[in-house]
Amino acid sequence: MISPTCSIEKNHPQFKDLQQYIDSLKINHENPRRKDTLIMTLHRAQKIFGYLPEIVQVFIANHYSIPHADVSGVISFYNFFTTTPKGKIQVNVCLGTACYVNGADKVLQEFEQVIGVRSGQVTEDGKFSIESLRCVGACGLAPVVTINDKVFGKVKAGDVREILEKFFIEEEVAEKEAANV
Amino acid sequence: MSEIRSSEQLASAYEQYKGLLATRLGTVIDDDTRMILICGGTGCHASESEKIVKNFEDQIKKNNLEGKVFASISGCFGFCEQGPIIKIFPENVFYVQVKPEDVEDIFTQHILNGQKVTRLLYEDPILKEKKETSEDISFYKLQQRVALRNCGLINPEKIEEYIAASGYQAISKVLTEMTPQEVITEMIASGLRGRGGAGFSTGKKWEFASKYQNDEKFIICNADEGDPGAFMDRSIMEGDSHSVIEGMCIAGYAIGAQQGVVYIRAEYPLAVHRLEIAIEQARQMGLLGRNILGSDFDFDISIRLGAGAFVCGEETALIHSLQGLRGEPGTKPPFPAESGLWNKPTIVNNVETLANVPEIITRGAKWFSSIGTETSKGTKVFALAGKVNNVGLVEVPMGITLREIIFSIGGGIKGGAEFKSAQTGGPSGGCIPKQYLDTPIDYESLASIGSMMGSGGMIIMSENDCMVNIARFYMEFIVEESCGRCVPCRIGNKRMFEILTGITEGRGTLDDLNELRALSETIIDTSLCGLGQTAPNPVLSTMKYFMDEYEAHVIDKKCPAGVCQKLLIYEILSEKCIGCTSCARYCPVNCISGAVKQLHTIDQSKCIKCGACMTRCKFGAVVRN
Numbered sequence: 001m002i003s004p005t006c007s008i009e010k011n012h013p014q015f016k017d018l019q020q021y022i023d024s025l026k027i028n029h030e031n032p033r034r035k036d037t038l039i040m041t042l043h044r045a046q047k048i049f050g051y052l053p054e055i056v057q058v059f060i061a062n063h064y065s066i067p068h069a070d071v072s073g074v075i076s077f078y079n080f081f082t083t084t085p086k087g088k089i090q091v092n093v094c095l096g097t098a099c100y101v102n103g104a105d106k107v108l109q110e111f112e113q114v115i116g117v118r119s120g121q122v123t124e125d126g127k128f129s130i131e132s133l134r135c136v137g138a139c140g141l142a143p144v145v146t147i148n149d150k151v152f153g154k155v156k157a158g159d160v161r162e163i164l165e166k167f168f169i170e171e172e173v174a175e176k177e178a179a180n181v
Numbered sequence: 182m183s184e185i186r187s188s189e190q191l192a193s194a195y196e197q198y199k200g201l202l203a204t205r206l207g208t209v210i211d212d213d214t215r216m217i218l219i220c221g222g223t224g225c226h227a228s229e230s231e232k233i234v235k236n237f238e239d240q241i242k243k244n245n246l247e248g249k250v251f252a253s254i255s256g257c258f259g260f261c262e263q264g265p266i267i268k269i270f271p272e273n274v275f276y277v278q279v280k281p282e283d284v285e286d287i288f289t290q291h292i293l294n295g296q297k298v299t300r301l302l303y304e305d306p307i308l309k310e311k312k313e314t315s316e317d318i319s320f321y322k323l324q325q326r327v328a329l330r331n332c333g334l335i336n337p338e339k340i341e342e343y344i345a346a347s348g349y350q351a352i353s354k355v356l357t358e359m360t361p362q363e364v365i366t367e368m369i370a371s372g373l374r375g376r377g378g379a380g381f382s383t384g385k386k387w388e389f390a391s392k393y394q395n396d397e398k399f400i401i402c403n404a405d406e407g408d409p410g411a412f413m414d415r416s417i418m419e420g421d422s423h424s425v426i427e428g429m430c431i432a433g434y435a436i437g438a439q440q441g442v443v444y445i446r447a448e449y450p451l452a453v454h455r456l457e458i459a460i461e462q463a464r465q466m467g468l469l470g471r472n473i474l475g476s477d478f479d480f481d482i483s484i485r486l487g488a489g490a491f492v493c494g495e496e497t498a499l500i501h502s503l504q505g506l507r508g509e510p511g512t513k514p515p516f517p518a519e520s521g522l523w524n525k526p527t528i529v530n531n532v533e534t535l536a537n538v539p540e541i542i543t544r545g546a547k548w549f550s551s552i553g554t555e556t557s558k559g560t561k562v563f564a565l566a567g568k569v570n571n572v573g574l575v576e577v578p579m580g581i582t583l584r585e586i587i588f589s590i591g592g593g594i595k596g597g598a599e600f601k602s603a604q605t606g607g608p609s610g611g612c613i614p615k616q617y618l619d620t621p622i623d624y625e626s627l628a629s630i631g632s633m634m635g636s637g638g639m640i641i642m643s644e645n646d647c648m649v650n651i652a653r654f655y656m657e658f659i660v661e662e663s664c665g666r667c668v669p670c671r672i673g674n675k676r677m678f679e680i681l682t683g684i685t686e687g688r689g690t691l692d693d694l695n696e697l698r699a700l701s702e703t704i705i706d707t708s709l710c711g712l713g714q715t716a717p718n719p720v721l722s723t724m725k726y727f728m729d730e731y732e733a734h735v736i737d738k739k740c741p742a743g744v745c746q747k748l749l750i751y752e753i754l755s756e757k758c759i760g761c762t763s764c765a766r767y768c769p770v771n772c773i774s775g776a777v778k779q780l781h782t783i784d785q786s787k788c789i790k791c792g793a794c795m796t797r798c799k800f801g802a803v804v805r806n
Contacts (some may be wrong), residue, residue: 034505035504035505035506036504036505037505038505039486039487039488039502039505040485042488043486043488070505073507074506077490077507077664078490079488079489079490080447080448080487080488080489081488081489095409097409097410097566097567097607097638097655098410098640101567101568101640101642101646102567102568113769133448134407134489134658135408135409135412136223136448137406137411137412137415138223138227138261139224139410139412139564139566140261140572140573141224141264142566142572151227151228153224158796
């Protein structure tokens with residue numbers, strides 16, 4: 001078993017989390033099928049780190065005994081994986097067909113105007129990022145916008161400021177409640 | 182939960198649990214017992230259906246009605262437009278657009294006092310009448326539920342309820358009464374064809390795989406529903422995962438496979454969650470694992486997440502993805518049935534296909550093949566969305582017409598607009614125009630009019646949608662999703678996208694239209710996989726049926742539907758403008774000038790065609806040409 005060489009990695013809580021997950025997979029380095037779980041591991045790593053920087057990629061490659069290129073090749077292929085950090089508040093506008101014909105492109109434009117970055121970018125302070133999605137399967141609510149885990153349905157151009165306000169208020173209430181508990 | 186180790190034990194488990202559904206099925210009607218089902222599909226879930234369940238539970242406790250009144254989540258009822266939906270049994274009353282704060286009213290009025298809450302009943306948009314039960318609603322009238330038989334009936338997180346709905350009876354029958362060959366013969370006789378799009382005979386596919394001798398074989402459930410605007414497979418997995426598991430077991434028995442893998446989109450967290458629960462419960466009951474129901478048949482299932490690549494819906498690409506590789510498609514033959522996952526014989530079946538299997542085994546091939554048309558048997562689930570009044574999931578017998586789906590079930594076009602086209606088959610399909618509304622839907626008829634069945638996404642478009650822009654939209658999708666392996670797909674589609682963008686921005690020429698046709702032919706003929714081979718279909722079908730729109734864009738530089746922004750001109754009518762300055766204040770680029778109480782004008786060179794002025798003007802003075 002090849003262990004990571006860097007001490008930061010060993011002690012960092014996020015790497016510990018990932019290490020724990022990888023250990024649970026009991027990867028056999030002789031098994032030609034070991035890459036079977038690679039995509040699952042990348043999902044887990046992105047959940048832990050928020051994105052997949054090179055140091056994480058190398059860490060994973062070492063644990064699978066595969067070249068770094070194999071890992072980065074997979075990451076670059078799939079839309080779900082990102083090598084750049086996302087904003088704290090992630091706005092996702094669904095651009096599936098049902099949302100699109102109901103005006104989702106205009107909603108996206110408005111988010112871009114209000115937040116001040118284009119789709120795929122993050123604000124300088126790292127607070128917001130905007131992405132477009134391909135169908136979350138909630139076509140009955142088209143156009144759909146998700147902000148972090150919250151879903152907003154039947155959004156119209158013109159609603160954007162109101163939605164962001166609502167999101168902030170609910171976040172604040174949730175935070176206060178959490179603080180009281 | 183005790184283990185079920187034989188067909189006899191399954192039969193007694195059924196006897197033990199069938200009471201769970203008695204109120205819902207109306208087999209036992211006890212005046213005090215009420216069952217409240219709350220839709221827990223993704224759409225309704227997003228509209229706080231969980232909170233609704235909790236509020237009902239609180240009310241039940243508060244009124245000491247535990248054991249008499251039950252509240253439970255269920256799978257999707259299908260009528261997503263009206264969500265969140267709740268259904269109360271045994272009266273079968275159907276409430277729509279319920280909010281958590283409505284629960285108290287429903288409880289006090291309906292449960293305690295037997296009065297229906299009229300304001301929450303569904304109102305027929307044409308007749309303006311309130312409808313009490315789902316049977317009265319036109320949305321449900323022409324539907325026939327086979328694949329969705331348990332969605333909206335059982336709690337998907339309780340295996341007991343699936344067993345109560347005759348679940349796992351089919352695998353029991355197969356293991357005790359049928360040889361693998363008999364299962365395959367039954368499947369071929371049923372006429373079931375792949376519901377993922379291509380429509381290959383499921384039984385024949387199994388037969389191929391069964392013929393290859395190997396120590397290891399695989400059953401893969403393709404739940405990578407990448408077609409934008411389609412949510413059939415998501416709903417089945419969220420509402421009735423066990424039927425998919427049972428279908429996989431039967432397929433495993435038929436071809437001699439012991440392992441199953443569900444390849445599911447990471448964008449469907451709720452479906453993944455429900456599937457995980459279902460697999461775990463099936464394992465605990467011994468319905469997955471070794472010696473299922475006391476036979477010598479072993480079968481287990483694992484879950485693998487996709488990572489957002491449309492091309493992974495193609496079976497060879499999907500297999501590559503399962504092997505931890507880039508999801509690029511491979512050449513066929515050899516077909517996966519001969520050499521698939523880890524070069525072993527592999528069957529890839531779609532979710533809806535598998536959900537049909539247990540029902541075919543239980544009720545027989547003869548029953549199944551009595552539904553549908555000559556070449557396409559059974560039912561098909563469509564995700565009806567877009568500019569239609571009743572957005573939702575509909576399951577209809579093959580052979581129904583588009584008109585029936587859109588106007589009888591779908592309730593017509595939103596806002597009374599004129600129907601323009603129905604898009605089926607997603608980015609691989611085409612747009613079906615008005616003149617084919619009465620075509621009976623099956624695999625062959627859709628292909629003959631330039632579209633395809635696809636996985637079942639059906640997007641309805643109205644006179645307010647620009648078909649050139651829709652073609653551009655799909656091409657943009659293809660450009661993003663092409664894996665890049667084949668040059669014609671990687672570069673050809675990009676070129677088509679650029680041409681279409683040019684046309685929608687007023688830079689198109691008549692030569693461009695010929696270029697689009699030529700590129701389409703090359704891409705179709707020379708791409709390796711289904712994605713490339715079908716990518717130009719949306720462009721070809723819109724060019725075939727809506728050439729007038731292309732010509733309007735190219736020759737007159739006008740967008741007849743008023744969608745393509747760069748081709749629009751906003752103008753202020755001198756006779757209507759009173760000089761209120763409202764438009765000028767809201768113009769984001771300050772291109773409107775004019776003094777108070779004087780005619781305003783738009784500087785066309787600066788205008789970004791956002792339409793803000795038009796929505797702000799209270800006097801109808803701003804017009805779009």
